[in-house]
Amino acid sequence: MAEELAFILRSVRYQDAAKVVTFLSREGGLRTGFARGATARDNRFGASLEPLTLCRITGRRSGVLALYRIHHADIVEPYRTIHADFNLLSWAGLVSRFLLGCLPPEHPEPLLFSLTRETLSALETRKESASRLWIRFAREGLAILGYRPPPPACTLCHRKVGEEKVLIRPSEGTVLCRLCRREEGKRGVEVPGQILDWLSGAGDISSLPGHWHEETLNFLDHMIGEHDPKWIPASSVTFLPEARD
Template sequence: MAARPRVYRAEGVILRRRNLGEADSILTVFSGNEGKFEAIARGVRKARSRMRGHLEPLTRSRVLVAQGRNLDVFTQAETVDAYRRLREDLDASAEALYCLELVDRFTEEREPLPELYALLLEALSLLEEGNGPAVTRHFELRLLALLGYEPHIDGCVLCGDRLPEEETLLSPSAGGLVCRGCRAETGGGRIVSVPVVKLMRFARRATMAEFVALDARPAVEQELRAAVAELVRYHLDRDPNARRFVEGVSALHPKD
């Protein structure tokens, strides 16, 4: 792999920030060309900082970065999209922050993933347009597929038999759907309905916009959310922190 230049440019979404000292911040950025990386923004918390406002979480920015001894250093930053409408919608911003955390937790540093970056930008755009949790469900399933964690849903993952059109076990540890005859061989899982299985299969071939336009029934949406949550939890070995925030916001105005 060619060495990175001492000064390089990137365009990416700010995933998170942690403060350092009285005025500095360390930012985690996810970009198409550099993948995920961290760099320090010196003095960014000062009122007169030229980069202040351009390096906020949930902001898409163009940055100029210089290699440092321990941490790279931001030298310039320019906002491409501040997602202002998204920030003004509590539900949408909760879903967006959850998507950012998924990217952060599932990716390694300096691993370019242009398809995942494009998927993230599409999700943020659709969330800003007022689309709901269906955006996040498609994002979760496509992220798992892009990173090699896609569940096997075309038949029994253990024996390969076709599955009858009935409730089926989704086993994260087995790697997908499991027929009745093989259930004893799994380490547990969640029973999912036929509509949920069909939604998962549709998500695999549909664009995000097509998946959102399907407008599944609220009960099916909730069941799909719980099923995908188990897959995410299994592969991360924990629940993302933002999930509780999403659920809390959603509980403010539950659907029937």
């Protein structure tokens, strides 16, 4: 029976004594498994299969199309601080929804697994503001999946754009400067050249000025929405007052 390290993303009770669990496994990618006997009260097996928990899962699939069965699970990291804080939980929930919405099933993504682990650990230890951690996660996550946006150079006239806003069509990968878009119509998302520069590059989050954060969040929502039509924008998530960061 194979053992895998996994983030529990979703856990739904099934009949009286079972759970259907969706998890991101380092070895197997996004998987859904069936855990019999995981719902009884005071049940350690059930507790280890709660969403936003890192655990070591032992399970197997009996045939190619058969359901994956989880036989055993041990908690590696319960993320107690995140679970006890409404705002942290909301930010961590974005990470979870991103993985559930953008990943194809059963396709290993070890880099995305590491990025998730890094991000949740940093949220748990409050090393960095939660909104910055989310922005960094979303940029890197999109890049790992092959959806990194193009740099801020106009697709038609090839001019590199600085502060001005460009029009980007994420699905086509085109960028239009202020002058060229007159010809081409308004379809697309507007974004300042500097934000696109940061998102398409490798600069650290500290190189993205604070006053761009709000607009970067909104633009990332557009980018993610291109790949996950059910994406609920981060900008519409409710946070408790004075703790937006």
